[in-house]
Amino acid sequence: MRLTDHIARRNGKTLFSFELLPPLKGENFESISQTIDPLIEFKPAAIDVTYHREEIIYKEREDGLIEKRTVRKRPGTVGISAAIRFKYNIDVVPHIICGGFTREETENALIDLYFLGIHNLLLIRGDNPVGEKVFRPEPNGNHYALELVKQAVNMNQGIYLEEEIVNAHPTGFCIGVAGYPEKHAEAPNMAADIAHLKEKVDAGASYVVTQMFFDNAAFFRFEKACREAGITVPIIPGIKPLSTKSQLSALPKTFSIDLPEALFKEAEKCSNNQQIRQLGVEWAVAQSRELIQAGVPVLHFYTMGKSDNIRKIAESVF
Ligand code: FAD
Numbered sequence: 001m002r003l004t005d006h007i008a009r010r011n012g013k014t015l016f017s018f019e020l021l022p023p024l025k026g027e028n029f030e031s032i033s034q035t036i037d038p039l040i041e042f043k044p045a046a047i048d049v050t051y052h053r054e055e056i057i058y059k060e061r062e063d064g065l066i067e068k069r070t071v072r073k074r075p076g077t078v079g080i081s082a083a084i085r086f087k088y089n090i091d092v093v094p095h096i097i098c099g100g101f102t103r104e105e106t107e108n109a110l111i112d113l114y115f116l117g118i119h120n121l122l123l124i125r126g127d128n129p130v131g132e133k134v135f136r137p138e139p140n141g142n143h144y145a146l147e148l149v150k151q152a153v154n155m156n157q158g159i160y161l162e163e164e165i166v167n168a169h170p171t172g173f174c175i176g177v178a179g180y181p182e183k184h185a186e187a188p189n190m191a192a193d194i195a196h197l198k199e200k201v202d203a204g205a206s207y208v209v210t211q212m213f214f215d216n217a218a219f220f221r222f223e224k225a226c227r228e229a230g231i232t233v234p235i236i237p238g239i240k241p242l243s244t245k246s247q248l249s250a251l252p253k254t255f256s257i258d259l260p261e262a263l264f265k266e267a268e269k270c271s272n273n274q275q276i277r278q279l280g281v282e283w284a285v286a287q288s289r290e291l292i293q294a295g296v297p298v299l300h301f302y303t304m305g306k307s308d309n310i311r312k313i314a315e316s317v318f
Contacts, residue, residue: 001091002174003120004206006045007234007297014292016318017093017236018301018310019048022076029083035307036088042314045298047084048093048122048209051077053100055130078109082116092118093176097126098142099135106142106151107161114171122176122209123148123200145177146199153204177201179208179235181222185256190222194229207233209300212240212251214283215260216290237291240302241309242280244273281312288317 006015018039023031036047052074059067081094094113096106113121125145128135137143142151154160158170177200180193187193197208208231213219219237226235240251242259248267252259259267263283270276288299299317301310 001119002172002206003046003091003093003176003298004174004234006091007207010297012295014296014318015045015298016042016301016314017044017046017048017298018303018307019050019238020303021050021305022052022074022080023305024073025075029080031305032080032084033087035303035305036084038307038311039314040088042311042318044090046091046093046120047088048095048300049077049081049084050074051095051097051126053097053126053129056132078112078116081113081118085116085118091120093120093122094118095122095124096148097124098137098145098148099126099129100138101142102138102140103142103151103161104140105138106148107155110152110155110171110173114173119172120174120176121152122178123152123205124178144196146196146203149175149177149200149203149205156204174207175205176207176209176236177205178211179222179226180211180256181213181218181237182211182257184211190225191229194222194225194231197226198229198231201231201233205233207236209236210238211255211257212238212302213257214242214263214287215258216287216294218258219291220294234297236298236300237296238300238302239284239287239291239313240304241277241284241313242267243277243304243306243309245270245276247276277309281309284309284313285316288313292317 020035054070054072057069057071061067077094081092085092123145142148152173152175155171158168160168179197183190183193223235266279303310
């Protein structure tokens with residue numbers, strides 16, 4: 001079922017969804033099940049599966065020369081999405097990115113997904129490969145998420161890259177896109193970022209999922225600004241419980257977000273990661289309760305592959 005249909009039928013209740021990462025290459029489906037199983041009783045409306053592009057690594061060879069290699073550490077998004085859908089009979093939302101894909105490869109991936117009965121997509125640009133400052137699309141690849149949305153919307157209208165196809169079957173993807181309550185790192189200002197978000201929605205995206213944030217005020221400001229800009233689709237807040245001390249510097253750096261002073265001060269008092277994890281749960285429970293009170297359609301949780309803390313939050317709020 002389309003995520004927007006779940007939202008339409010929620011009867012005022014806030015739904016639960018979460019995102020997981022494909023495991024590192026060499027692992028099996030068991031590690032995915034270990035993340036999902038503890039969360040099943042909270043009836044997730046959907047499970048997102050992230051996409052991880054290749055990384056460039058440099059290895060020193062025996063002759064002293066440096067060799068540049070491309071490695072993909074977390075492959076398997078399409079296969080994992082299908083496995084989850086068929087094992088759990090839960091709707092999945094694979095993430096599809098621009099980076100590393102030609103438009104042809106994107107089309108083929110979407111065709112595979114559609115044949116597998118996967119009709120929800122989160123379409124994003126993707127991050128730059130580690131060590132590269134500027135995002136570079138593939139030759140004949142999509143540069144911005146907007147172009148990716150337009151490609152999927154074309155397929156929904158039966159328009160494929162090969163123009164000669166006659167009577168082509170339209171797909172029926174429900175398309176989500178990303179939004180940033182604290183602004184995307186590369187955007188010059190919030191208004192410009194929201195204007196680009198609106199372009200994605202106007203092109204055919206049916207809902208927005210936000211980057212993680214730890215201060216609900218940032219989400220409420222963003223939501224208000226989106227509504228004022230004419231974005232009317234559901235906006236789904238993304239929640240990530242703090243779970244290690246190293247995240248105090250890693251999260252702001254990686255995701256271009258702020259940690260509220262009160263959370264930071266409490267985290268500094270923690271002497272180990274177990275205490276941080278507990279603090280992270282308590283903070284996320286408070287955030288979730290306020291967001292539910294405000295009537296958000298779905299609470300979307302970033303698991304980062306571990307679900308014990310998400311389970312504790314879900315037990316408190318659902
Ligand atoms: P876009 O919407 O293309 O925007 C990128 C930047 O360009 C923004 O600053 C925007 O304001 C600007 N912009 C947009 N259109 C234009 C234009 N026409 N001209 C000039 N500037 C423009 N990354 C992954 O690699 N894999 C994942 O699975 C993944 N999942 C994510 C899930 C969520 C919910 C979120 C919030 C992010 C996720 N990301 C993921 C990270 C995401 O790929 C990065 O944040 C990326 O840098 C931007 O993606 P986007 O789709 O928002 O890009």
